[in-house]
Amino acid sequence: MTGAYDHLITIFSPEGKLYQVEYAHKAIRSENLTSIAIRGKDCVVAVSEKKVPDRLIEPDTVKHIFTITPHIACLCTGIQGDSRMLVYKAREKAAKYRFKNGVEIPVSYLANLMAGETQFFTQYAYGRGYGTCLIFFSVDDEEGPQVHKVDPSGYTAGYYAATAGTKEVETMAFLEKTLKLPERGRNNSVKDSLRLCLQAMQGAISRELQGTDLEVCIATRDDTCEDGFGKLQFMSAQDIDNELTEMVESGGLTEYLASRQEMDREDTN
Amino acid sequence: MSGSDYDASTSTFSNDGRIFQVEYAQKATNHAGTSIGIKCIDGVVLACENFPKSVLLVPHSQSRVTPISYSIGVVSSGLNADGRHVSNYARDQANSYKKNYHSDIPVGLLADQLSLYFQQYTQFGSYRPIGVSTIIGGYDGKPQLYSLDPNAELYGYKGVAIGKGKTHARTALEQLPFATITCEQAVKEAAKILYGLTHEEERIWEIEMGWITEANNWVFETVPAPILKAAEDEAKKWLEERDA
Numbered sequence: 001m002t003g004a005y006d007h008l009i010t011i012f013s014p015e016g017k018l019y020q021v022e023y024a025h026k027a028i029r030s031e032n033l034t035s036i037a038i039r040g041k042d043c044v045v046a047v048s049e050k051k052v053p054d055r056l057i058e059p060d061t062v063k064h065i066f067t068i069t070p071h072i073a074c075l076c077t078g079i080q081g082d083s084r085m086l087v088y089k090a091r092e093k094a095a096k097y098r099f100k101n102g103v104e105i106p107v108s109y110l111a112n113l114m115a116g117e118t119q120f121f122t123q124y125a126y127g128r129g130y131g132t133c134l135i136f137f138s139v140d141d142e143e144g145p146q147v148h149k150v151d152p153s154g155y156t157a158g159y160y161a162a163t164a165g166t167k168e169v170e171t172m173a174f175l176e177k178t179l180k181l182p183e184r185g186r187n188n189s190v191k192d193s194l195r196l197c198l199q200a201m202q203g204a205i206s207r208e209l210q211g212t213d214l215e216v217c218i219a220t221r222d223d224t225c226e227d228g229f230g231k232l233q234f235m236s237a238q239d240i241d242n243e244l245t246e247m248v249e250s251g252g253l254t255e256y257l258a259s260r261q262e263m264d265r266e267d268t269n
Numbered sequence: 270m271s272g273s274d275y276d277a278s279t280s281t282f283s284n285d286g287r288i289f290q291v292e293y294a295q296k297a298t299n300h301a302g303t304s305i306g307i308k309c310i311d312g313v314v315l316a317c318e319n320f321p322k323s324v325l326l327v328p329h330s331q332s333r334v335t336p337i338s339y340s341i342g343v344v345s346s347g348l349n350a351d352g353r354h355v356s357n358y359a360r361d362q363a364n365s366y367k368k369n370y371h372s373d374i375p376v377g378l379l380a381d382q383l384s385l386y387f388q389q390y391t392q393f394g395s396y397r398p399i400g401v402s403t404i405i406g407g408y409d410g411k412p413q414l415y416s417l418d419p420n421a422e423l424y425g426y427k428g429v430a431i432g433k434g435k436t437h438a439r440t441a442l443e444q445l446p447f448a449t450i451t452c453e454q455a456v457k458e459a460a461k462i463l464y465g466l467t468h469e470e471e472r473i474w475e476i477e478m479g480w481i482t483e484a485n486n487w488v489f490e491t492v493p494a495p496i497l498k499a500a501e502d503e504a505k506k507w508l509e510e511r512d513a
Contacts, residue, residue, distance in 0.1 A: 026282070080420075
């Protein structure tokens with residue numbers, strides 16, 4: 001009588017679905033935030049919406065982008081507790097790899113390991129899955145800029161641009177349209193990638209965003225680093241504000257709207 | 270609001286992505302005595318109201334404000350037994366850090382470890398979520414204040430309240446001058462806030478406070494009885510004037 005339990009634990013429904021895994025995906029939207037990460041030429045730009053739930057909260061302690069190693073960062077969207085646990089596990093795996101192998105873990109491999117973690121609970125009933133989407137990003141010494149998304153079903157893939165959260169579909173559609181073949185944005189500078197992130201974010205979200213509403217982390221190639229890895233930098237609220245203003249003044253939102261109209265036209269045809 | 274089919278287990282997501290067991294645990298903390306934390310320029314003050322079950326209990330023997338290490342204290346609101354469980358775990362973590370690194374655990378790190386611990390109880394069907402909210406206050410170079418809920422959400426605060434009077438207390442806390450307030454002033458303000466909450470007539474209740482401040486050499490201790498009494502007297506007077 002699978003019908004009774006297939007919504008409650010991770011067993012297959014008669015149609016072959018795992019309902020608990022689908023519900024875990026819904027939990028990603030529980031905080032009502034959106035995140036975006038985009039690859040550029042020698043950089044990755046990651047932006048997360050930041051809402052401080054309470055006036056008494058110290059804004060610095062509201063974080064969604066965590067450093068895993070000095071070169072790899074993780075953009076988390078979903079249940080905060082689950083994000084912290086997964087970040088802890090990622091740091092542990094990265095540190096173990098570094099200890100055993102003497103070199104830094106490649107971000108694609110770390111994403112694979114973390115996908116194994118999230119897959120575990122899609123197959124064992126005694127625990128629920130993680131209600132978080134992880135986007136690992138880094139400028140790798142061998143592969144260059146990398147963005148890898150891991151979701152609660154254990155699926156992982158490398159992306160040119162990845163989004164997660166409430167406005168995942170809208171922002172993804174805009175980026176798919178804008179990052180055209182053949183480059184898919186691979187020649188974009190930091191400025192271009194950042195502008196694109198802010199465009200997609202502000203375009204999809206109805207309220208006017210300010211520097212304090214966003215968390216931005218940029219991974220860039222670091223010439224001072226001998227092994228060729230990238231470094232991670234977090235932007236201050238003031239700098240984010242300046243970039244947002246510049247994006248809007250240079251017609252960023254008009255472009256977004258035009259893009260959306262074109263997509264709507266294509267849909268109706 | 271009942272979760273119907275999806276609320277029997279911590280290891281079950283509801284069909285709209287919620288975990289009802291965790292939400293119910295949050296409600297359990299709303300029935301308990303209020304606890305407050307205030308971050309001051311020269312330290313941190315933790316305060317709570319206790320409700321002894323009977324007059325036969327030795328006064329002030331029920332203690333919720335607990336030192337974890339020399340420089341960190343916690344106070345939990347919710348199921349008292351769960352509160353002690355959390356304090357014991359926090360002490361183990363602090364001791365382990367001290368043994369390994371010969372140095373006091375940074376407040377933020379302890380808070381982080383506690384959040385991971387809380388999270389474990391929100392994921393497995395064989396456990397129920399921890400039934401307390403916890404306020405962590407301490408000093409590790411600068412005063413810090415954190416709060417954890419049964420859903421394992423952790424944030425740093427300037428001022429925070431948990432327990433049954435938390436809505437009223439938070440409104441009062443928002444008025445405090447966090448940029449300039451000292452621990453001495455905070456003790457008085459905390460007493461006022463707790464006295465300002467609604468209390469049933471004839472129900473015995475007591476205030477308990479702990480602080481860590483420059484004046485007592487950055488050691489987390491109970492606020493000395495004379496200072497606490499003076500604060501309570503002032504709060505009583507303030508309450509009379511307010512209600513007059």
